[in-house]
Amino acid sequence: MTDYRFIGKSTPRKDALDIVTGKTKFINDITIPDMLYGKVLRSPLPHALIKSIDTTEALSLPGVKTVLTYQNAPDWKAGFPLHARVLDKKVRYVGDAVALVAAETEDIAAEALRLIKIEYEPLPAVYDAEEALQPNAPQLYDQFPGNLLPPERRLFGPNTLQEVVIGDVEKGFAEADFIIEGTCAYENIPNPLPPEPPGVIAAWEGTDTLTVWSASQGPHMFKVTLQKRMGATNMQSIGSPVGASYGSKYMSWQYVLPAAALAKATGRPVKLCYGKTEHMAAFTVRLGSRIHGQVGMKKDGTVTALSGNWLLNTGAFSEITQGMVAVGCGEAQLMLKCPNWHLKTQVACTNRTASGQVRGFGGQELKCALVPIITMGLEKAGIDPVDFFKKNYVKPGEGYYWRDGNWWVCKGIDYTAAIEKGAETFGWKEKWKGWLKPSSVNGARRRGVGVGVHGNADVGEDISEAFVRLEPNGTATIYSGLAEHGTGQRSSICKMVAEILQLPLDRVTVTPTDSRVNPFEIGPVGSRGTYAIGSAVIAAAEDAKRQLLELMAPKFAVTLEELETEDGMVYVKGKPETRLPWIKGMGYDRTCLGRGRFEPDFTLPNFMMTFAEVEVDTETGKVDLIRVVGATDVGQIIDPPSLTNQLNGCLGSAGIDSALFEETVLDTRLGRIINPNMIDYKWRTFSELPDMEHVILETPFPSHRFQAIGIGEITPSPGPSAVLMAVSNAIGVRINDYPLTPDKVLRALGKIAAAKKEGK
Structure with a gap:
C-alpha cells in the first residue's frame, strides 16, 4: 500500500471545532x-x-x-x-x-x-398492503386504481428496473433437486431517527x-x-x-x-x-416489504430458479419508492447467482405514514425479506450460509442488471478474502452448529449465530462536478455541492486535494453548499461520496495542478512533467533544495481553476457481511445482541475515524436493531402511531451496546487515484437478516418477520397464544 501523507491517516475534521464549540449553525439556528x-x-x-x-x-x-x-x-x-x-x-x-x-x-x-x-x-382506511390491493379496498387516489402505483420507467432512464425477469424459471425449477416456498415480511416501518x-x-x-x-x-x-x-x-x-439524515x-x-x-x-x-x-x-419512514417466493436449489447450494412477488407498502404517498424498487432489484442480483428469475413487484398505497428513502434504499427492504426464504433451502441442503454467500456474491467478470435496466459487468474485486477474514475473526466455524441449532445452552438462555450480506453498485451513481481553485498564496479551495450530513465527507475531499497538491490540510477549504456558487452535485447518497464525488474532486485538483506546473515550468526551464509541488512551493523532481512559491509562476493576478466531472459507473459494487451472535432467554423471550462483526473491503481507507463511525452506525438508523425492537407502532383501530417519542420508540442506548469488531481489508480498486470505494450507506443493511437467522438458530424455530420482540419469540416457542390481528 502507498504511504500517503494524509490519506489513510487520522486527521481532525475540518468542522470539528465549530461543532463542539457550538459555532456551527444548523437550520434551526439560522x-x-x-x-x-x-x-x-x-x-x-x-x-x-x-x-x-x-x-x-x-x-x-x-x-x-x-x-x-x-x-x-x-x-x-x-x-x-x-x-x-x-x-x-x-x-x-x-x-x-x-x-x-x-x-x-x-x-x-x-x-x-x-x-x-x-x-x-x-x-374507511386500509393499512396492510395486501388488503389495499383487494377489489373492495378503500381507494386513496383516483389516478391509482386499486391503490397500485404504476411502475416508474423514467426515473433512472427509459428502462428503469422494476422487476427481475431473466431466463426461464420453469426450466430452472425442473433442474432443481428441491423447491422451497415461503413468505417473509420486513414491515415494522422503523424510523431512521436522525437527531x-x-x-x-x-x-x-x-x-x-x-x-x-x-x-x-x-x-x-x-x-x-x-x-x-x-x-x-x-x-x-x-x-x-x-x-444526520440516514437518507431521510x-x-x-x-x-x-x-x-x-x-x-x-x-x-x-x-x-x-x-x-x-x-x-x-x-415524516417519512422505511418502506414496508413482504415477499412470497419460491426458490429452486440443487443439493450443492446452486440456485436454479427464483420466483416471487415483492409487495411494498409505501404508505400515503410515494416519495421515490419506484427508485428504491429499481435499486433493490439490482442488489438482489449482486447477492445471488441465479440464471432464472421471475421477481415481480407491486407498490401499494395505504393509510399510514408515507415511506421515503432511508439508508439501505430498497436493497435492505428486499434482502431482509428475501434472505430468510433462501436460507430455507440452505437448511434443507445442510449448507453453511457463509459458504453459500461466498460462492454466490458477484465476482469480477460476472454481470447484473442495475437500476437503469442496463447490463453491467463487475470490474471490482473478489470479496472472498473479506468473508473468510470476517468468519475467522467472529469464530464462525466454532460457533456454527447447523440450522436451527443453538451455539450454546445455559439453562433457559440459548445463543445463536447468523450472517447477512449486502452490496450496492450505486457507489458510482449519477453525476458529480467539482472545481479546485489554486491561489498565489499557496492555498486551495474546493467548489463542491457536497453537503455535510454528519459523516465528515467534506473533510475527506479536503484530504484528497491536500494529498494531490501536498498542501497542509489547513490550506485546503471547501465552499459553502450553495447552488449559485458550486457546480452540479447530486449529493452524498448510496455510498457514492468516496468514488463518485471523490473522482470529480480528484480530477479537478489534478487539472489545477497541471495548470500550475505549466506556469512554473518556464521559471525552471524544464517541462511540467519534471516538476512537483509541496507546501505551496514548486521544485524539480530530484532537486527539492531549489524551490519557488506558487506566486512566482501565477503572479498576484492569476488563479488556476481545475475542473472535474464524474460520469455514472455501476461496475464497482461494494460489500458488507455482518456476523451476529444473540442470546435468547426462552423464559421471557428477551433477545440480547451479544456480538457483531462486520467484514468489508474498501480498497483504501481515506479517513479511519470516519470509516469506523460509519461501521459503528450499523445498529441504529433503522439498521440492525430493526430486527430487535426498533418499530413504529401503528394502532390500526385509529390509524395513529402510538410511539412518536424517544421514550416509547425503543432504541439502544450507549450502555446497551454489544461487542463490535470491524474487519476492513484494503485491496486496491480500479476506481480513482486512491483506489477506494465507499461503504457507509450499506453498513446496517445485512444486520437484520443476520439477527433473524441467529435468533431462529438459538430457539430452534424459524421466525419470518421483524422485530423479534419477546411476545413473538414466546409465540414461536409455543409459550403464548397467537395474537389477534385486530389487536396489533
Missing part, C-alpha cells in the same frame, strides 16, 4: 431578516374528506400573516408520478397536512392552528426567484426537482450542516413546498422546522 415562522395543522383521521374549514379566528389572531388550505394553496404536486399535493381536500393518514400558518412567532403560529375549525367526512428534525427556510424575490436554506444531504437536488413545480425561473438552494432528508418536498407556499403568500421569508413528535409521526 434567522433571516423579517422572517416568519410556519406551522402545519395535521389530520387526526387516517382517511377523510374535508367538508368545511374555517380559518376566520386564526386569521384574526394578532401576528398571523396567512393561513393556507387546499382552497388557496398553490396546486404544487410531488412524488412519482406526480400525485401528492401540498394541501388536498382529502387526507390520507393521521398527520397529513390540512392547513399551513405563517406568523411572527412560533407560539403565535401554534395558537393559530388551534383556532382553525374543520369538519371531516371520515372514510435533527427536518427544517427549511424559504424566501421569494418577486414572483419567480426562490431561495431555500435546508437541512438536506442533497440540497442541489431541491433545485433540480422542485424548481419547475413551483414556477420558479431561478432557484438558489443553500445547504446548512445536517444533524434528501429531496423531501414535504417541508420545502409548504414553506415556499407560505413565503409566496406573505412575501416574507418563512422558516418551517418539525418538532420531534411531528418528525416521528408525520
